[in-house]
Amino acid sequence: xxxxxxxxxxxxxxxxxxxxxxxxxxxxxxxxxxxxxxxxxxxxxxxxxxxxxxxxxxxxxxxxxxxxxxxxxxxxxxxxxxxxxxxxxxxxxxxxxxxxxxxxxxxxxxxxxxxxxxxxxxxxxxxxxxxxxxxxxxxxxxxxxxxxxxxxxxxxxxxxxxxxxxxxxxxxxxxxxxxxxxxxxxxxxxxxxxxxxxxxxxxxxxxxxxxxxxxxxxxxxxxxxxxxxxxxxxxxxxxxxxxxxxxxxxxxxxxxxxxxxxxxxxxxxxxxxxxxxxxxxxxxxxxxxxxxxxxxxxxxxxxxxxxxxxxxxxxxxxxxxxxxxxxxxxxxxxxxxxxxxxxxxxxxxxxxxxxxxxxxxxxxxxxxxxxxxxxxxxxxxxxxxxxxxxxxxxxxxxxxxxxxxxxxxxxxxxxxxxxxxxxxxxxxxxxxxxxxxxxxxxxxxxxxxxxxxxxxxxxxxxxxxxxxxxxxxxxxxxxxxxxxxxxxxxxxxxxxxxxxxxxxxxxxxxxxxxxxxxxxxxxxxxxxxxxxxxxxxx
Amino acid sequence: xxxxxxxxxxxxxxxxxxxxxxxxxxxxxxxxxxxxxxxxxxxxxxxxxxxxxxxxxxxxxxxxxxxxxxxxxxxxxxxxxxxxxxxxxxxxxxxxxxxxxxxxxxxxxxxxxxxxxxxxxxxxx
Numbered sequence: 001x002x003x004x005x006x007x008x009x010x011x012x013x014x015x016x017x018x019x020x021x022x023x024x025x026x027x028x029x030x031x032x033x034x035x036x037x038x039x040x041x042x043x044x045x046x047x048x049x050x051x052x053x054x055x056x057x058x059x060x061x062x063x064x065x066x067x068x069x070x071x072x073x074x075x076x077x078x079x080x081x082x083x084x085x086x087x088x089x090x091x092x093x094x095x096x097x098x099x100x101x102x103x104x105x106x107x108x109x110x111x112x113x114x115x116x117x118x119x120x121x122x123x124x125x126x127x128x129x130x131x132x133x134x135x136x137x138x139x140x141x142x143x144x145x146x147x148x149x150x151x152x153x154x155x156x157x158x159x160x161x162x163x164x165x166x167x168x169x170x171x172x173x174x175x176x177x178x179x180x181x182x183x184x185x186x187x188x189x190x191x192x193x194x195x196x197x198x199x200x201x202x203x204x205x206x207x208x209x210x211x212x213x214x215x216x217x218x219x220x221x222x223x224x225x226x227x228x229x230x231x232x233x234x235x236x237x238x239x240x241x242x243x244x245x246x247x248x249x250x251x252x253x254x255x256x257x258x259x260x261x262x263x264x265x266x267x268x269x270x271x272x273x274x275x276x277x278x279x280x281x282x283x284x285x286x287x288x289x290x291x292x293x294x295x296x297x298x299x300x301x302x303x304x305x306x307x308x309x310x311x312x313x314x315x316x317x318x319x320x321x322x323x324x325x326x327x328x329x330x331x332x333x334x335x336x337x338x339x340x341x342x343x344x345x346x347x348x349x350x351x352x353x354x355x356x357x358x359x360x361x362x363x364x365x366x367x368x369x370x371x372x373x374x375x376x377x378x379x380x381x382x383x384x385x386x387x388x389x390x391x392x393x394x395x396x397x398x399x400x401x402x403x404x405x406x407x408x409x410x411x412x413x414x415x416x417x418x419x420x421x422x423x424x425x426x427x428x429x430x431x432x433x434x435x436x437x438x439x440x441x442x443x444x445x446x447x448x449x450x451x452x453x454x455x456x457x458x459x460x461x462x463x464x465x466x467x468x469x470x471x472x473x474x475x476x477x478x479x480x481x482x483x484x485x486x487x488x489x490x491x492x493x494x495x496x497x498x499x500x501x502x503x504x505x506x507x508x509x510x511x512x513x514x515x516x517x518x519x520x521x522x523x524x525x526x527x528x529x530x531x532x533x534x535x536x537x538x
Numbered sequence: 539x540x541x542x543x544x545x546x547x548x549x550x551x552x553x554x555x556x557x558x559x560x561x562x563x564x565x566x567x568x569x570x571x572x573x574x575x576x577x578x579x580x581x582x583x584x585x586x587x588x589x590x591x592x593x594x595x596x597x598x599x600x601x602x603x604x605x606x607x608x609x610x611x612x613x614x615x616x617x618x619x620x621x622x623x624x625x626x627x628x629x630x631x632x633x634x635x636x637x638x639x640x641x642x643x644x645x646x647x648x649x650x651x652x653x654x655x656x657x658x659x660x661x662x663x
Binding site for chain 1: 559563564566567568569570575576578579581582585586595597598601603605606609610612613614616617618619620621623624625627628630631632633634636637639640
């Protein structure tokens with residue numbers, strides 16, 4: 001059967017939504033270029049951290065341990081951040097030849113688009129017109145607060161969301177032979193992608209079968225068996241990572257936190273119900289219509305979004321950001337109720353050309369939502385000057401040599417220091433302030449080692465025993481008081497956002513150069529000075 | 539089995555169209571980018587996610603139509619490749635050699651398709 005004849009109107013809508021999503025997302029953020037000369041579209045530290053984990057895999061060949069320079073020099077730190085995305089990014093980089101930082105951010109946007117397409121398939125199983133009328137709302141994924149997830153680096157959540165939606169797809173296909181294997185794979189993706197989504201998957205299983213049992217008094221044993229098999233497969237496929245996760249992320253951060261309101265959370269830009277604006281009203285009408293008019297209420301297409309919407313308020317039971325991040329996918333989850341309004345209207349008005357009308361409305365929604373609240377999010381906090389400096393450092397600072405970063409406003413997102421591929425010591429403004437007031441070059445000053453410390457820097461003591469460098473090393477190790485002359489190289493920014501620190505930095509540069517130190521790197525923004533006399537360099 | 543293989547060969551033509559669509563899509567979105575980079579990126583997506591996923595999910599070709607298999611093939615391929623690469627890396631095989639995983643999945647999918655015994659009903663949903 002010719003796929004085009006049967007599905008032409010779907011194909012038209014799918015092509016339109018894929019184009020719009022990719023244009024508004026990756027196209028917009030990446031300035032319509034795939035290959036950049038530096039990490040582009042990275043607007044927060046977390047985005048850089050994810051890229052740095054992937055760089056470590058590319059460098060070392062595996063994800064057994066983190067590269068030492070991101071952990072204060074410790075070479076035994078167990079890699080514990082969810083591994084699926086960085087491995088996919090590394091492979092995508094190898095296959096395409098793209099820089100890893102370009103490959104990873106492009107992949108992140110593609111994953112979001114696939115997630116919305118999988119949800120389209122879930123809706124389509126109920127009704128293909130409902131699917132084409134619903135999916136345009138998903139374009140909000142690339143608007144305003146919802147777009148934070150890409151540029152601010154909430155990437156492990158994003159990759160795992162593709163898998164939880166795929167898992168929901170598989171729950172809707174329990175009649176298919178050996179579906180438990182696919183289900184197991186998707187659940188594995190939630191475990192190794194972002195564990196909270198596995199918790200939500202299990203929660204949804206309980207929710208779904210409990211509701212069916214309560215309303216139909218039927219316990220679907222055969223389906224439960226398939227689900228059980230799927231969970232067992234997932235446990236098997238992810239067994240090693242579960243072991244790592246237990247001793248690292250779970251033991252350090254797995255406990256429930258206190259209650260926090262979405263509006264009070266400061267880590268990310270969390271979407272609120274009011275951010276759905278007029279679309280939220282249509283969604284509400286759609287949900288009420290579902291309650292009143294829909295006959296087949298127990299379909300996955302309705303129950304899964306309802307469950308995930310409820311889950312997005314689990315911050316009120318201590319899930320904190322693990323619940324709040326679910327909101328980033330409201331445009332997908334709630335799209336079915338959005339589309340239901342138009343679907344019911346079309347069916348209510350007795351017209352013959354329903355296919356054409358539905359496609360017309362869908363395309364109209366795609367166009368209008370594409371232009372709605374249009375903003376350009378392109379750019380990067382990694383400016384070309386610092387990128388040039390980091391590349392120089394990575395190529396010229398040898399193993400065993402130490403690098404000091406003088407305070408700079410441009411280096412406040414400290415993850416970028418990892419691109420120097422050397423343990424980054426940085427002087428903070430609070431420690432530098434007394435020297436600025438005295439207008440003196442700091443000699444002995446407290447500084448900070450920038451590190452990745454999500455799970456307190458875990459290492460293996462034995463097969464079932466882990467230590468934590470972050471807890472076992474004294475505070476002075478991570479915030480040493482050292483003579484700046486004890487370093488081999490110092491990077492100082494000539495340009496600052498405030499005149500006083502700019503003048504101060506230039507004074508320090510002048511003093512260091514007068515003292516016979518060597519200027520080894522110089523661009524319009526930064527200098528790197530090689531210390532000649534480690535005993536007395538000023 | 540002959541019908542299954544004929545159907546597969548026919549669908550390979552659609553796969554070729556999917557690749558062409560990807561190239562056009564990428565060029566339309568990343569219009570400032572060179573055609574070489576666009577081709578490489580489209581190929582990467584196709585080779586890593588769409589081809590392996592298509593052949594693995596082909597097992598259910600009688601239940602899922604082409605569009606659905608292409609779409610669900612992506613996360614299927616992504617999780618298998620991601621997990622395999624993780625474990626292979628930990629076992630000592632450098633990640634640069636993992637680019638062969640998609641090819642292995644394509645072949646595995648083909649073998650499974652060939653040896654799978656069809657049920658009675660081959661109608662797609």
